[in-house]
Each structure stands twice: as structure tokens, then as C-alpha cells.
Amino acid sequence: MITVTGATGQLGRLVVTGLLDAGVPAGEVVAVVRSPEKAGDLSARGVQVRQAEYGDAASLRTALQGTDRLLLVSGSEVGQRVTQHGNVLQAAKAAGVGLVVYTSAPKAADTSLPLAPEHAATERLIADVGLPAVVLRNNWYLENHDQPIRTAAETGEVVGSSGAGTIAAATRADFAAGAVAVLTAAEPEPGVVELGGDQPFTLADLAAAVAAETGREVTYRDLSAPEHQQFLLGQGLPQETAEFVVALDQSIAQGALETGSTALSGLIGRPTTPLAVHVRSVLRG
Structure with a gap:
């Protein structure tokens, strides 16, 4: 039995349908x-x-009874995730789960990425519980850039403070396919895997991709961290959200989203979705 938590979320649903498409009998899939x-x-x-x-x-x-392999999709409640993930792991241990697959953050154990601490703590919990596990350190979703792509097409600029930092993003579908590959493998190898897109890009590259698709000039305006925060506040973002976005861009500038890994395309047996293809799909709707 393969069980997927958070199965009606954007990633979890893709994994469940991906398992079915891969030939796993529906009765052996638990959502x-x-x-x-x-x-x-x-x-x-x-x-x-x-x-x-x-x-x-x-x-x-109760929900994990009979589970052989479990995909623990990380929770969305910041500040609560470590406790919540611990609940899942204890239930998995009690149910005799043979393999836990966890969706973590890139370089979780050694990064300034503001999302990482709870993921790193969960990785430690997995080790403490002692279940065989594959930790999938998923990089950024290309879908996270959908609104900036649309905005850039309208305004002619991408605004940020990540400098020349690169982002090894891939689509949710790419990452879901990676999880499916691990969950259905004959003998999954426990360990930590850094997953990301084959072609990392900068925000300047993102602007260029939008320009190529729209046929208009689109530039990247790189700001200092204080300037970026003031810009975001001027756009109506709450203080806490603006601070988070700036902290994320500063982490990107330091290399937090560059994995140097092609493990994802290796898992799914095809190249990851190129930036230009995703930009086209966003703008052509």
C-alpha cells in the first residue's frame, strides 16, 4: 500500500494521479x-x-494502517510543521511503514533559506524515528513565478534583490513525478536527494524569457535589500510578507536555490520543464 498525505494539495494530488498513471492499482493507493x-x-x-x-x-x-510506503508531503502551517510531522512519523512507526519519503527544502541542513529550519528539524526527526527514508529536497516551484511572469508581461520589468543568484526551479509536475519514481521503485535507496531543474536561471533570465515570449522589452531591476522591502511595501504587501520575500531573495543571491544536481531528471527519465516552456504556458493560459 502506498499512502500520500496532503493528497488534495497541489503536489499531493499530482502524486496520487501519477501513481495511478504509473500503473499502481487504485485500491493500493491511500489518499x-x-x-x-x-x-x-x-x-x-x-x-x-x-x-x-x-x-x-x-x-x-488509523489512516496509516496497512501502509508499506508513505509520502509525507510537508505541511503548510509555518511554526507547527515539526510537531505535525512528528505526529505522522510516530504513526508511521506504529503502523510498521517500511519506507518514508519526505518532501524537504533545498540544502535544508545548511542554508539561509527562511523556509529551511522546520525542514531540517523534520529530517532530524526522521533519523531519530529510525524508519528507512528518502528525503527529497525539492527546489523552488516554477509556479511560484507565475504572478511575477504575468506582472512582467504587463509592466516590462521583474523586480527583486537576488542579484545573479540562480534558481534551480522545476514544475510541481516534475517534482511529483520524482516522488512517484521513488515510491514505485523496486528497491528505493534511502538517503537525501537534492532535486531541481536541469537549467538554473536568474531573475534576469526570467525577464529575458518573458521578453522573448511577449516580443517587448522586459528588464530585471535588481535592488538592495532595503530598497526591495520598500518597493514591496509600496505594492501593498504586509511588513512580514515583504521581509520574507526579501530574505528569500537574499538567500537566492547566496546560492540557496542552486543545487548543481540533475537527479530529478534522472529519476523521471526526461528533462525537467524549461523556463521558456513554463513562461509560454503561463502567458498563453
């Missing part, structure tokens, strides 16, 4: 969800839908 009514399409395909919440240890123990 753990907070709201079963959102998983009607999965249930209709024969997937076992089980209700559980990361904060409810009892529901997790």
Missing part, C-alpha cells in the same frame, strides 16, 4: 486528506480516501 469531500475525484477512481489531520495523532494512526 490521506483533511476534507474527504475534496477528494471525490480520487475516490471515484478507486483510491482509498482516509481522513486525518497532521495535528490529530489518533486520526493519523
Whole structure:
């Protein structure tokens, strides 16, 4: 039995459907969800839908019964994730799960990326629990740039403070396919895998891709961290959000999203989605 947590989320749903497309019988796939009514399409395909919440240890123990391989999709509640992930891992241990696959952050154990500490703590929890595990350190999603792409097409500029820092982004579908490959492998090799796109890009490259697609001039305006924060506040972002975005760009400038790895394309057996292809899909809708 292969179980996917967060199965109605953007990544989890792609993994569940990817497992079915890979030939895993629907009855051997379990979708753990907070709201079963959102998983009607999965249930209709024969997937076992089980209700559980990361904060409810009892529901997790029930939901993970019979699981051989588990994909723990990281939670979305910042500040609560370590405790919540711990609940899942304890339930997995009690259920006798044979393999845990966890979606972590790039370079989680050694990075300034503001998202990383809870992922690094979860990786330590996985080691402490002692279950065989594959940690997939997923890089940035190309979809995170969808709004900046649309804005750049309208305004003629991309604004940030990441300098020449590169981003090894790939699509959610690419990362989901990587998880499917691990979950269905004959003998998955436990360990940590840095996953990212084959062709890292800078925000200047992003601007150039938008320019190539639209046929208009699009430039990258690189600001200092204080200038960037003031710009974001002027765009109406809350203080905390602006600070987070600037901290992210500063981490990118320091190389936090450059993996130097082609492990993802190796797992999925094809190149990852190029930036130009994603920009085209966003702008052509």
C-alpha cells in the first residue's frame, strides 16, 4: 500500500494521479486528506480516501494502517510543521511503514533559506524515528513565478534583490513525478536527494524569457535589500510578507536555490520543464 498525505494539495494530488498513471492499482493507493469531500475525484477512481489531520495523532494512526510506503508531503502551517510531522512519523512507526519519503527544502541542513529550519528539524526527526527514508529536497516551484511572469508581461520589468543568484526551479509536475519514481521503485535507496531543474536561471533570465515570449522589452531591476522591502511595501504587501520575500531573495543571491544536481531528471527519465516552456504556458493560459 502506498499512502500520500496532503493528497488534495497541489503536489499531493499530482502524486496520487501519477501513481495511478504509473500503473499502481487504485485500491493500493491511500489518499490521506483533511476534507474527504475534496477528494471525490480520487475516490471515484478507486483510491482509498482516509481522513486525518497532521495535528490529530489518533486520526493519523488509523489512516496509516496497512501502509508499506508513505509520502509525507510537508505541511503548510509555518511554526507547527515539526510537531505535525512528528505526529505522522510516530504513526508511521506504529503502523510498521517500511519506507518514508519526505518532501524537504533545498540544502535544508545548511542554508539561509527562511523556509529551511522546520525542514531540517523534520529530517532530524526522521533519523531519530529510525524508519528507512528518502528525503527529497525539492527546489523552488516554477509556479511560484507565475504572478511575477504575468506582472512582467504587463509592466516590462521583474523586480527583486537576488542579484545573479540562480534558481534551480522545476514544475510541481516534475517534482511529483520524482516522488512517484521513488515510491514505485523496486528497491528505493534511502538517503537525501537534492532535486531541481536541469537549467538554473536568474531573475534576469526570467525577464529575458518573458521578453522573448511577449516580443517587448522586459528588464530585471535588481535592488538592495532595503530598497526591495520598500518597493514591496509600496505594492501593498504586509511588513512580514515583504521581509520574507526579501530574505528569500537574499538567500537566492547566496546560492540557496542552486543545487548543481540533475537527479530529478534522472529519476523521471526526461528533462525537467524549461523556463521558456513554463513562461509560454503561463502567458498563453
